[in-house]
Amino acid sequence: MRNPQLSADGELTHLLTLEGLPAEVIVRILDTAVPFTSIAERDVKKVPLLRGRSVFNLFFENSTRTRTTFEIAAKRLSADVINLNIGFSSTSKGETLLDTVDNLVAMNADMFVVRHSQSGAPHLIAAHLNRTGRSHVHVVNAGDGRHQHPTQGLLDLFTIRHYKKGFRALTVAVVGDVMHSRVARSLIHGLTTLGTPEVRAIGPKTLLPTDLQALGVQVHHDMRAGLAGCDVVVMLRLQNERMKGALLPSVGEYFKHYGLTPEKLALAKPDAIVMHPGPMNRGVEIDSAVADGDRSVILPQVTFGIAVRMAVMSILAGN
Amino acid sequence: MALPDAEQTIAALADRMRGAVAFDAKFVGIYSGGAWVAERLAAMIDGEHPVGYIDVSFYRDDFNRTGLKPAVKRTELPFEVEGATIVLVDDVLYTGRSVRAAINELFDFGRPARVELAVLVDRGGRELPIEPTYTGARLAVARDLSIVLSRAEDGGLTLTTEAGGA
Amino acid sequence: MGPHGEERRELKLEIRNGRVIDPRHGIDRVATLYVAAGRVAALGAAPSGWSANRTIDATGLVVCPGLIDLSARLREPGFEYKATLESEMRAAVAGGVTSLACPPDTDPPLDEPGLVEMLKYRARSLDQAHVYPIGALTLGLQGAELTEMGELTEAGCVAFSQAEAPLTDTGVLLRAMQYAATFGHRVWLRPQDPYLAKGGIAHDGEVATRLGLAAIPPAAETIALATIFALVRLTGVHVHLCRISTAEGVAMVRAAKAGGLPVTCDVAIHHLHLCDVDIGWFDAQCRLIPPLRGTRDRAALRAGLCDGTIDLVCSDHTPVDDDAKQLPFGEAEPGATGLELLLPLALKWAAKDKVPLPEALARITSRPAEVLRSPAGHLGVGAPADVCLFDAGVLWRVEPAALASQGKNTPFLGLEVPGKVRMTIVGGHVVHEESTCWE
Numbered sequence: 001m002r003n004p005q006l007s008a009d010g011e012l013t014h015l016l017t018l019e020g021l022p023a024e025v026i027v028r029i030l031d032t033a034v035p036f037t038s039i040a041e042r043d044v045k046k047v048p049l050l051r052g053r054s055v056f057n058l059f060f061e062n063s064t065r066t067r068t069t070f071e072i073a074a075k076r077l078s079a080d081v082i083n084l085n086i087g088f089s090s091t092s093k094g095e096t097l098l099d100t101v102d103n104l105v106a107m108n109a110d111m112f113v114v115r116h117s118q119s120g121a122p123h124l125i126a127a128h129l130n131r132t133g134r135s136h137v138h139v140v141n142a143g144d145g146r147h148q149h150p151t152q153g154l155l156d157l158f159t160i161r162h163y164k165k166g167f168r169a170l171t172v173a174v175v176g177d178v179m180h181s182r183v184a185r186s187l188i189h190g191l192t193t194l195g196t197p198e199v200r201a202i203g204p205k206t207l208l209p210t211d212l213q214a215l216g217v218q219v220h221h222d223m224r225a226g227l228a229g230c231d232v233v234v235m236l237r238l239q240n241e242r243m244k245g246a247l248l249p250s251v252g253e254y255f256k257h258y259g260l261t262p263e264k265l266a267l268a269k270p271d272a273i274v275m276h277p278g279p280m281n282r283g284v285e286i287d288s289a290v291a292d293g294d295r296s297v298i299l300p301q302v303t304f305g306i307a308v309r310m311a312v313m314s315i316l317a318g319n
Numbered sequence: 320m321a322l323p324d325a326e327q328t329i330a331a332l333a334d335r336m337r338g339a340v341a342f343d344a345k346f347v348g349i350y351s352g353g354a355w356v357a358e359r360l361a362a363m364i365d366g367e368h369p370v371g372y373i374d375v376s377f378y379r380d381d382f383n384r385t386g387l388k389p390a391v392k393r394t395e396l397p398f399e400v401e402g403a404t405i406v407l408v409d410d411v412l413y414t415g416r417s418v419r420a421a422i423n424e425l426f427d428f429g430r431p432a433r434v435e436l437a438v439l440v441d442r443g444g445r446e447l448p449i450e451p452t453y454t455g456a457r458l459a460v461a462r463d464l465s466i467v468l469s470r471a472e473d474g475g476l477t478l479t480t481e482a483g484g485a
Numbered sequence: 486m487g488p489h490g491e492e493r494r495e496l497k498l499e500i501r502n503g504r505v506i507d508p509r510h511g512i513d514r515v516a517t518l519y520v521a522a523g524r525v526a527a528l529g530a531a532p533s534g535w536s537a538n539r540t541i542d543a544t545g546l547v548v549c550p551g552l553i554d555l556s557a558r559l560r561e562p563g564f565e566y567k568a569t570l571e572s573e574m575r576a577a578v579a580g581g582v583t584s585l586a587c588p589p590d591t592d593p594p595l596d597e598p599g600l601v602e603m604l605k606y607r608a609r610s611l612d613q614a615h616v617y618p619i620g621a622l623t624l625g626l627q628g629a630e631l632t633e634m635g636e637l638t639e640a641g642c643v644a645f646s647q648a649e650a651p652l653t654d655t656g657v658l659l660r661a662m663q664y665a666a667t668f669g670h671r672v673w674l675r676p677q678d679p680y681l682a683k684g685g686i687a688h689d690g691e692v693a694t695r696l697g698l699a700a701i702p703p704a705a706e707t708i709a710l711a712t713i714f715a716l717v718r719l720t721g722v723h724v725h726l727c728r729i730s731t732a733e734g735v736a737m738v739r740a741a742k743a744g745g746l747p748v749t750c751d752v753a754i755h756h757l758h759l760c761d762v763d764i765g766w767f768d769a770q771c772r773l774i775p776p777l778r779g780t781r782d783r784a785a786l787r788a789g790l791c792d793g794t795i796d797l798v799c800s801d802h803t804p805v806d807d808d809a810k811q812l813p814f815g816e817a818e819p820g821a822t823g824l825e826l827l828l829p830l831a832l833k834w835a836a837k838d839k840v841p842l843p844e845a846l847a848r849i850t851s852r853p854a855e856v857l858r859s860p861a862g863h864l865g866v867g868a869p870a871d872v873c874l875f876d877a878g879v880l881w882r883v884e885p886a887a888l889a890s891q892g893k894n895t896p897f898l899g900l901e902v903p904g905k906v907r908m909t910i911v912g913g914h915v916v917h918e919e920s921t922c923w924e
Contacts, residue, residue, distance in 0.1 A: 096811065119698055210700065215695065
């Protein structure tokens with residue numbers, strides 16, 4: 001089955017997942033993001049690329065952070081941005097997801113940035129638009145269930161490339177709740193597509209999904225062993241619900257075994273960088289000393305995030 | 320049709336600019352050909368002429384039709400645009416659309432005191448009311464041909480024609 | 486009995502020169518079948534004094550017992566907006582199905598004799614396939630109190646089941662099975678541990694990991710099977726296991742049967758053909774219960790059906806309206822339409838695994854009849870004249886317009902499948918025929 005995010009000519013019409021995206025497409029997005037990083041340094045932090053276009057932020061799951069970054073990115077491209085917080089379930093409004101989409105397309109939406117609690121929701125929307133002859137309306141997945149968060153994956157790749165120049169000699173460790181993490185899935189697919197030789201997942205068995213090896217990932221339950229010799233350490237956020245779901249006994253025990261402290265970080269390479277998609281739980285997955293330390297690139301990630309999203313929107317809008 | 324020698328044309332352009340251009344004019348080259356010409360001119364003309372580079376990809380008027388170019392470079396203007404005298408430099412002036420985009424982009428950095436335009440080759444065919452302040456050579460070229468400036472490994476510049484307009 | 490009951494009963498049918506396949510009696514030859522008074526009168530030579538009211542030329546067609554589908558949701562009572570008895574009964578005979586069993590998860594569930602009687606009455610008045618209601622094992626399917634199994638049996642129930650509703654209290658399950666065993670009632674159970682399956686929508690494997698879908702591990706089935714087998718040993722009740730889905734599960738059933746336990750087992754037709762990879766980019770048509778599992782499981786299901794560990798195939802027919810499928814995978818309603826695909830997909834399986842046609846047809850005729858304890862499912866003299874005539878060689882495209890069911894929800898949409906039913910006969914009268922020139 002053809003990847004619904006690519007047109008028949010292989011051009012990106014939607015950004016739904018990093019899985020199955022050719023390396024050239026990913027690299028092009030990263031390369032395009034480079035000039036966008038300098039826009040923030042200008043007086044007029046805008047370029048007119050998306051002038052006259054309407055970008056609708058369709059958030060079925062609350063997230064002020066992600067929505068704000070997309071809003072800033074779209075506005076810096078001179079687009080008109082409309083924010084729609086549909087709440088936690090489309091059915092709670094009575095209108096189906098696709099009916100909502102159809103109504104907004106009728107209001108001349110050019111692009112949807114979609115966040116939904118169900119894996120596959122953006123795919124459903126994109127397939128619907130493709131099928132009804134409206135593939136010029138682009139869909140950007142801002143996070144669907146535990147499936148993917150492709151723009152986060154891309155900005156993580158951009159960050160790694162910025163500090164490490166390339167991927168082909170890297171060892172990257174992803175630490176924490178990979179089972180429930182769309183960020184991890186996107187990053188893992190991006191890293192393997194770009195030729196990263198060693199990708200590791202570190203966490204307790206309850207938080208690592210089945211068959212992770214099939215994705216090309218080495219599984220570690222011992223964090224010290226898993227961090228040895230790493231160039232990049234990506235810490236994932238631990239959500240409180242995991243304690244209630246009998247996946248973990250307590251925050252304290254989690255931090256003891258899987259929290260990143262300066263002592264554990266010392267096992268990685270001396271020039272290893274520390275990343276986190278945010279928001280951070282200090283003292284749960286990451287120690288403040290590390291979060292604020294000189295190996296942390298967590299704040300640059302945020303800046304790069306805007307440039308990467310600008311790149312994604314520009315490429316889509318131009319296709 | 321014989322193309323003029325690029326190096327000689329740059330020298331001719333520099334001659335015309337010498338004495339006419341402001342002592343502290345900043346040269347801003349439009350990637351890629353304009354950037355090379357701007358660097359040459361800055362070396363050849365006396366005065367304080369810092370060189371900046373502009374990529375007009377984000378300001379082009381054909382984005383909706385052709386999309387984003389694959390390789391976008393970084394616009395770098397290592398000086399204050401506000402109140403400056405800027406000489407935009409391009410290799411080939413044709414429809415004038417690239418220059419329009421460059422001017423728009425420049426103004427997002429600040430308000431220059433004046434903007435002039437220096438072009439290596441003016442091939443006519445203007446679609447916008449834009450005229451160069453300084454010209455290296457004027458040519459009449461068939462619509463289906465484009466004029467390309469290329470740089471050799473040793474830095475030598477040459478003008479050639481290629482199929483495909485502009 | 487229908488309004489033309491008397492007249493129809495007298496209809497003498499002569500079905501000529503078809504390839505008659507009767508799996509129970511090992512018959513597979515070109516012959517003429519004679520039907521009178523709603524029963525099979527003879528095969529091969531005409532009975533003495535015979536004169537047919539209607540002659541049917543079955544040259545080039547297979548003539549077999551009408552199909553028996555052990556799980557078809559007719560959506561009545563309670564879900565009439567999804568489909569109606571009329572449309573689904575029409576779909577059944579269009580698919581060559583002459584007897585079907587419907588699960589008790591209607592609204593309200595089939596836990597009261599009155600509801601069962603109403604359903605049987607409605608079905609009978611349509612005069613098409615025979616409907617065998619499966620009664621609820623517990624009141625409201627809530628898993629707490631027993632239903633009046635005696636009364637329900639008298640009203641027409643042939644077995645008792647929880648459908649998809651969980652029965653977590655093993656004490657209640659034990660007592661329900663003991664009570665059923667007392668009276669010789671059969672219990673149909675879907676082996677699924679509700680805690681391990683909670684919230685899960687896909688098989689626990691690489692696909693669910695990649696797509697970020699909540700997973701159901703195979704242990705959900707094996708643990709439930711172990712519990713069921715232990716209780717069968719204790720109570721001696723006959724259990725029919727519904728919709729086995731894992732390789733490990735098939736192995737357990739094989740061992741249980743070898744150990745002499747009174748269990749039978751079925752598989753849903755979709756799970757013979759599809760696996761979790763077919764979900765592709767979240768195709769909600771592949772949202773099924775049980776979930777489509779891995780390739781290893783699919784291979785084991787096929788092998789199990791071949792060697793008899795799995796006795797039969799059913800369609801698990803579940804019409805779902807379009808709106809309920811046009812949702813993100815996890816929110817979409819599970820289920821696929823299947824009455825009209827039971828035969829074609831069984832033929833497809835037989836071709837793939839090189840199973841002789843009579844063997845394949847046994848899985849959808851004689852074996853289900855045994856589990857139902859029905860007199861149908863064969864073409865011996867005196868058997869009810871429930872017959873299916875189909876063209877095994879033709880391919881047809883699965884399209885909404887080609888399906889009589891109101892449920893157009895199937896993963897096979899747009900694909901070509903083999904086997905077209907040309908005529909269906911129930912109790913000696915023709916209830917479905919394609920409009921071609923019969924003699």
